[in-house]
Every structure is written in C-alpha cells, then in structure tokens.
Amino acid sequence: MPENYMRIAVVTGATSGIGEATVKKFVTAGFGVVGNGRNAAKLAELEDELGSAFRGVAGDAADNAVLDRLFAAADERFGKAVDLVVANAGRGLGGSITGTDLSQFEDLLKINVTGTLALIQKAADKMVAAQRDTYPGAAADIVIVGSVVGRHISPFSAAYGASKFAVHALAEALRREIGPKGVRVSLVEPGFVLSGFQAGAGYTDKMVRNFTDKFGPLLVGDDIANAIHYIVTQPPHVHISDIVVRPTREDYP
Secondary structure (H helix, E strand, O other), rough: OOOOOOOOOEEEOOOOOHHHHHHHHHHOOOEEEEEEEHHHHHHEEEEEEEHHEEEEOOOOOHHHHHHHHHHHHHHHHHHOOOEEEEEEEOOOOOEOOOOOOOOHHHHHHHHHHHHHHHHHHHHHHHHHHHHHHHHHOOOOOOEEEHHHOOOOOOOEEHHHHHHHHHHHHHHHHHHHHHHOOOOOEEEEEEEOOOHHHHHOOOOHHHHHHHHHHHHHEOOHHHHHHHHHHHHOOOOOOOOOOOOEEEEOOOOOO
C-alpha cells in the first residue's frame, strides 16, 4: 500500500548544492522524491541516508529517456503521479564573451536550456491533464532554478548568464501558458551560492575567496531550498512566480 506522502517531487541536479539541499528539505517535509544526477554513487548514498522517501535515477538530465524514467520511477516507487518538479540541473561557465570556449558553450546550452525545456514540457503535459479535475483542491508546481546573472549581465560569467536569460524566458512563457490551467510555474534566482558549482564553472580558489570577502557570508544550498519549499507550500490559489535570493552584502549582479 502506498505511503501517504504530501507531495511527489522530481528534482534534477540532486547530487550536490541546491538540488541535494532541496531533496533533503522535501523529504523532511514529508514529500516523496525522485532525484536525478550523473553521480550514481552519490544517489545511492542519498537512498541509504533518506530511506524509502527517496529514489535516485542516474543519467543526463538533457536525455529524454532519463527524463521519462524520472516520472516512471515516481509512479513505481510511490504509486502516485508527480505534482512537483524542480528543474535545477545545470552547469556554469566562467569568463567573458570574447573568452568563451564555444564547445563548452554548446554543452552549456544543451544542459541548461534544452534539458530544462525538455523537462518542463514533460512536466507541463502531465500536470495540466491532472489539474483539470483537481484544481483548486491540490497544487501542481514547476520550479525553475535561474540566477541573478539571468537578470543582470555579469562580466565573470557572461555566457552562462546568457543561458539563464533564456531559462528565465522559458519560465515566464510557460507561466503564461499553463498558469490559467492551474499549474504554478515559479522562477528562483539565486545570487552567489557556495557549492561545487564554482569548480565546475572554472572559478579559481582566489576568485571564490574574493567573492567571500566582498559578499560574505555567502548563501548555501539550504538557503535556496528553504525558498523553494516556501513557494510550493502555499495554498493552490497562491502563486509566487519569481523570487530573488542574494547574500545580504551582494550588491551586484
């Protein structure tokens, strides 16, 4: 017999940083969670730590077959359809426009933009159908993790910021399309969050120390997970469509 989970969530980029913190926040709140990441060993660790409330699906979040497995895994494990998706998977890329490596930029676009679009398309299709019979009795949420550099140009990560401008446009377009059908689409724009993201984006230890000195204390994954949890626990008729979370001392971007 299925356990009585409050919500059934899919979280991509679940093996570190914001994604891992969000998974743990959701499980603590009584949600069943399917998490995705490329690090299968880390997903197995999370399954051991979090128990039956968490199921890991390893693979590339830009791969349609992997995305299909996420929704199938939720049904198999929890016996209920997904009503909450956090599109968090992505990578960074430091540097200016003139210094951007085009091969890395192509990979960035695949993960950050194409992968996000594929996930939210699948989520929207399933949730709109479900909400025809359940809204306003139940909530359905698609939360997209953007960035403050998708709002203001940053000289330190200009090409990455361009990918987040695109993601922000996808979020607003989807909100207008399916909000009237009872599905909430929310954009979360973090400032500087201290995590493994910086190493993957090519930030040096010196750069991170400089940001810490200038803006610190910096955010951590839990800070963004708290904001996401707040968004998705509002009554079904209350929609927080856009939220920016920065370290207090971060003046720009």
